[in-house]
Amino acid sequence: HITLKESGPTLVKPTQTLTLTCTFSGFSLSSSGVGVGWIRQSPGKALEWLALIFWDDDKVYSPSLKSRLTITKDTSKKQVVLTMTKMDPVDTATYYCAHKVPWGYFDYWGQGALVTVSS
Amino acid sequence: HSVLTQPPSVSAAPGQKVTISCSGGSSNIGNNYVSWYQQLPGTAPKLLIFDNDKRPSGIPDRFSGSKSGTSATLDITGLQTGDEADYYCGTWDASLSGGVFGGGTKVTVL
Numbered sequence: 001h002i003t004l005k006e007s008g009p010t011l012v013k014p015t016q017t018l019t020l021t022c023t024f025s026g027f028s029l030s031s032s033g034v035g036v037g038w039i040r041q042s043p044g045k046a047l048e049w050l051a052l053i054f055w056d057d058d059k060v061y062s063p064s065l066k067s068r069l070t071i072t073k074d075t076s077k078k079q080v081v082l083t084m085t086k087m088d089p090v091d092t093a094t095y096y097c098a099h100k101v102p103w104g105y106f107d108y109w110g111q112g113a114l115v116t117v118s119s
Numbered sequence: 120h121s122v123l124t125q126p127p128s129v130s131a132a133p134g135q136k137v138t139i140s141c142s143g144g145s146s147n148i149g150n151n152y153v154s155w156y157q158q159l160p161g162t163a164p165k166l167l168i169f170d171n172d173k174r175p176s177g178i179p180d181r182f183s184g185s186k187s188g189t190s191a192t193l194d195i196t197g198l199q200t201g202d203e204a205d206y207y208c209g210t211w212d213a214s215l216s217g218g219v220f221g222g223g224t225k226v227t228v229l
Contacts, residue, residue, distance in 0.1 A: 037218065039164075046121055047156075047164065047207050049218040060217050096163055105154035105209065107175065109163040 002026035004036075004097050006113035012087050013119050020113060022080040022097030029075050030055055033102020036080040038071065040093040041112075048093075052100065053080055089117045122147060123208055123221035130227040135198050139224045141191040141208030147219055151211040153191040155184055158205045158223075167206070168193060200228050 008020035022036060029036060037052040051071040052060045061069050070083045080097060094114045098106035124142040131137045141153065155168035166175055168184035171191065181197045191208055208221040 039220075046223045047209070047220040049209075049220060052218065062217055063215055101169075104152065105166065105169045106156075106164075107166050107169070109165070112163050 002099055002108040004099060004108060004110035006095055006097050006110045008095075008113055008115065010114060011116050011118065014088055014117060016087050018082075018084045018087050018091070018115060020082045020084075020095055020097075020115070022082070022110060024078050024080070024097075024099065026108075027099060029053075029073055029078070029080070031102075035100035036073070037098050037100050037106060038080075038082045039096045039098060039106075039109075040091075041096070042090070042093040045093075050095075051082060087117045091115070092117045121222040122212060122215070122219040123210070125206075125208060125221035125224045127222070128225045128227065130229055131198050132229045133198055133200065136194060136196045137198060137226055139193040139195075139206055139208075139226070141193070141221050143189050143191075143210065143212075143219075145189060146214035147189075147210050147212040148186065148191055149189040150213065153184065153186050153208055153210045155182075155191075155193045156207045156209065158207065160204070164207065195226065198226075198228055202226055203228050 004024040035054045038050040053071045068085045094112040096112045097110045099108040129137045152170045156164040157167045158164045171186040172184045183194045205223045212219045
């Protein structure tokens with residue numbers, strides 16, 4: 001039974017760095033082809049793909065946000081961490097992490113973490 | 120704006136059928152599998168269709184997907200009030216070297 005849960009601050013100030021942690025269970029991030037991704041959704045807006053980390057530590061970032069994002073994993077702790085620098089009010093969103101099947105789709109999603117950027 | 124194009128909304132009466140389109144290009148839908156996600160109000164997205172036309176366990180066969188060329192389609196038949204949600208298509212984009220989603224379609228049951 002796969003589960004994922006996002007955790008982190010609910011409020012950050014403009015220019016600060018956001019650090020979100022995805023803690024998962026029910027799978028191993030060392031299994032071939034498996035990945036964990038981050039997706040966000042601004043209020044009333046569409047899903048936006050942010051970043052993905054694979055079992056072999058390969059990483060992929062959204063081109064438009066690549067300079068601000070870093071994704072890392074701790075396989076033993078079953079955690080994936082996303083950092084986003086230079087936060088701005090437009091980054092206010094619900095941030096989701098999700099399990100990616102080998103070379104495929106996101107089949108399990110976390111409940112999401114709402115992050116508000118405001119001074 | 121989103122790389123994949125979906126209609127903002129579709130609607131139909133209970134029991135009827137709705138079709139949601141998802142249009143892309145050769146770098147995304149044209150050469151990759153498409154998945155569809157249902158997002159009920161206030162909840163996280165849920166996988167509805169994967170690999171263009173496959174349903175995960177527990178998804179009713181009222182939901183079906185297809186793909187042709189650079190477009191994909193989600194059909195919902197026998198529409199129910201519980202189907203009112205936002206629906207998103209998603210795939211990989213080779214040009215962007217990353218995943219992409221459509222802009223989402225809101226389904227309303229009249």
